[in-house]
Amino acid sequence: MDLRPQDIVVVLKLLASNGNPWSYSKLGEELAMSASHVFASVGRAETAHLLAAFNISSSPARRGPGILPEFPKTNRNNLKEFLIHGVKYAFPVERGGPTRGIPTAEAAPPLKKHFPQDFPLPPVWPYAEGPLRGIAFSPLYKNVPQAASRDSKLYELLALVDAIREGRAREREIAIRELTARIDSQ
Numbered sequence: 001m002d003l004r005p006q007d008i009v010v011v012l013k014l015l016a017s018n019g020n021p022w023s024y025s026k027l028g029e030e031l032a033m034s035a036s037h038v039f040a041s042v043g044r045a046e047t048a049h050l051l052a053a054f055n056i057s058s059s060p061a062r063r064g065p066g067i068l069p070e071f072p073k074t075n076r077n078n079l080k081e082f083l084i085h086g087v088k089y090a091f092p093v094e095r096g097g098p099t100r101g102i103p104t105a106e107a108a109p110p111l112k113k114h115f116p117q118d119f120p121l122p123p124v125w126p127y128a129e130g131p132l133r134g135i136a137f138s139p140l141y142k143n144v145p146q147a148a149s150r151d152s153k154l155y156e157l158l159a160l161v162d163a164i165r166e167g168r169a170r171e172r173e174i175a176i177r178e179l180t181a182r183i184d185s186q
Contacts (some may be wrong), residue, residue, distance in 0.1 A: 003048050005091045005140040006033065008083075008161070009147065010041040011050050014184050015074050016153035030150060032143035040074060047077045081128050083161055084176050093166040096136030101127045101146045104137050106171050108159035109152075114174050123162070137162065157182060 013031055014022070022034035024042075045051040052073040058086065087153030102108075106115045124134035127145035140143060140158065148155035160182070161177035 003044055003050075003090065004041070006031075006037060007041040007044045007048070007050070007156070008087065008091070009141045010038055011045050011074060011079060012157045012161070013147070013151070013154050014051070014072060015079070015149060015183065016157055018186060030132065030147065032146040033141075048082075049075050050082060051075060074183070076186075080180055080183055083164060083179060087161060090163045091140055091165065093162070094138040096126070096138070097160060098133060099124065099126045099136045100133050101130035101136065101177055102148060102155075103123050103132060103134065103169055104139070104159045105162040105165075105175075107134065108162075109177055110154070110156055111159065111171065111175060115171070117160070123166075137166075 009031060010027070010033075013027065024038045027033075028035040028038045042051065046053050052075055063076075098121055101110070103122050104125050105123045106112065107117065107119075107122030107124070122132070122134040123137035124130060124132065125139040125145045125148075126136045127149075129149075130145065140161065144158055148158055157179065160175045161178040163171045164179070167175060
């Protein structure tokens with residue numbers, strides 16, 4: 001089993017959802033993924049112990065067709081450990097040239113309040129509809145800009161993960177603190 005970058009995006013979306021029930025197709029729509037990709041991501045995340053296994057005994061009468069049997073709970077301790085210590089090695093950042101996009105890492109909320117925004121080209125996920133020009137910063141998954149533009153909580157989580165993936169020591173330290181607080185509060 002190989003964990004894939006989109007698996008982390010799915011887990012973070014589930015975390016940001018505060019326990020709301022999802023169907024695979026609705027979750028896929030929110031993340032600009034197919035339902036089958038979401039299904040596979042949930043399975044890999046369970047195998048990697050980032051999500052708790054489903055409770056198969058949930059009554060089908062209590063849920064609609066395609067609804068996840070029971071909302072998969074994030075295994076918070078494992079998720080924090082992986083995001084803090086493993087994500088930067090498993091899914092390294094690739095930088096590119098100047099492009100239009102959505103700010104990430106230290107240029108995005110919540111980190112931008114901690115750092116002066118005096119750099120000429122901030123890190124951005126390439127996205128034609130993005131609000132500013134910056135240096136291309138590879139997102140965890142190609143559809144992250146679309147998903148993040150639909151969900152501000154998910155956007156913040158992904159930006160914090162990006163700061164851990166490639167930030168300097170101070171940026172990583174603050175990102176870890178912010179991310180840990182968000183994971184613990186869910």
